[in-house]
Amino acid sequence: MNYSGIDLHSNNSVVSVIDETDRVVAERRLPNDLAKILALLAPWRAELAGVVVESTYNWYWLVDGLQAAGFVVHLANTTAIKKYDGLKHSGDETDARYLAHLLRLGILPTGTILPAEHRQVRDLARKRMQLVRSRTSHILAVENITARQSGTRITSNQVKQLDQAAVDQLHLPDDVALAVRANVALITTLSSQIAIVEKRLQEKVAPRPDYSLLTTVPGIGQTLATIIVLETGTIERFASAGNFASYARCVDSQRMSNGKKKSEGNTRNGNPYLCWAFIEAANFAMHFSTEARQFYERKKARTNSVVARKALAHKLARACFHMLKERKPFDVNRCFA
Structure with missing residues (x-):
């Protein structure tokens, strides 16, 4: 052999x-x-x-x-x-x-070697995230420019509504206005491309049963459900909820000796996109779920806001594993028992 x-x-x-x-x-x-x-x-x-x-x-x-x-x-x-x-x-x-x-x-x-068809859609979702980050950088640039020039800051939604005529009404110096117009042109183009990509992702992912199950979780909407479905692949490749949470970077990494923490392990080992998705889900869940908010407050009282938010993300990751494994919608009592 x-x-x-x-x-x-x-x-x-x-x-x-x-x-x-x-x-x-x-x-x-x-x-x-x-x-x-x-x-x-x-x-x-x-x-x-x-x-x-x-x-x-x-x-x-x-x-x-x-x-x-x-x-x-x-x-x-x-x-x-x-x-x-x-x-x-x-x-x-x-x-x-x-x-x-x-x-x-x-x-x-x-x-895991995911099928080529799955990787293609997953990479399209990652491309969307790249485009959104790029758009955000241009939105922040316009916000900063207007704050420097006028002392007031316009909101991101207001920036997204700007066009060339609206920029003229800001009465900025010629060179500054030219810079803002460049940002606005790129924001408009990126928004158009993001909408196209999101439409394709909805067509590809929304019909999947896993997508429907994930949208029952408080804090997980269309975008986060899409990312979790595509980055997870088949849930059967994870032996337990702990393995899935670890892959999503929702568990602590440490090396212990004689009952004491000596160092940390490879904190980057896992999927950064799933990590981001569950942290975002935790942020939203605190606003839309009383149980999630109460869990967060209990953890925060004993630790701090960062650890509490990570603990909530860990809870949601484990809940999503059991949902996808058992093909059952979200059970708030089971998750926060």
């Missing part, structure tokens, strides 16, 4: 194939050309147990191509792989061999 590891880079990949004794039987640095990578692996295909690909920013084309060609592909969770720090030498070749070595031993930490 043979095992393959691929150390993937932006413009090339190192492909290694090892046997059951870790002996390298094939190895080459190749350009990121699927045909050339498949050609190198072809002679070993019959006895190849699997191919390991690093979970880098550009893995889609390689994983999809290998799967389409019939290979068993594993996506390595790079944040969970720890190499021996005392090694005198390491490089791309040793990294590729190490991935194959972990696969051979059966201890390779892996990530």
Whole structure:
């Protein structure tokens, strides 16, 4: 039996194939050309147990191509792989061999390879978030300009309603007005594109049963339900509510020794988009749910507002896990019991 590891880079990949004794039987640095990578692996295909690909920013084309060609592909969770720090030498070749070595031993930490169709819609939702952040930066710029020039601050909703004629009515100096017009033009364009993206997301996600269940949770509306559905994927890939909450970065990270906290673990391990979604849900839940507000106030009285908000987000994450697992709508008594 043979095992393959691929150390993937932006413009090339190192492909290694090892046997059951870790002996390298094939190895080459190749350009990121699927045909050339498949050609190198072809002679070993019959006895190849699997191919390991690093979970880098550009893995889609390689994983999809290998799967389409019939290979068993594993996506390595790079944040969970720890190499021996005392090694005198390491490089791309040793990294590729190490991935194959972990696969051979059966201890390779892996990530989930979601279907290409799901990833496409999920990335569209992430694009929406990018556009919204960009629009927000331009809105804040206009608010700051008007505050500097007049001493009063207009609201974000007022900024969104501005057009070229409205900018003229602000009676700003010519150069300042030109800057505001540039911001307003970009805000208008971004708002138009955001609306287009949101319409497509609604068409793709709203019919899903998981979406309807999530919208029963106080604090989770259309946007947050869409993000949670797409970033979660299938709920069956999480063994427990704790695993899901950890993936959503809603649990504390710490290393303990003799009953004392010595340090923190990898706080960035998990999904930042789910983390943001549940924190936002907690913020909204405090306004729309009496039970959520009471839970928050109890936690805040013992700790502080930041910890209390994170605790509420953790509660909502666990509740969403049970809802999606059991196919039942939100139960406020169960969540805040």
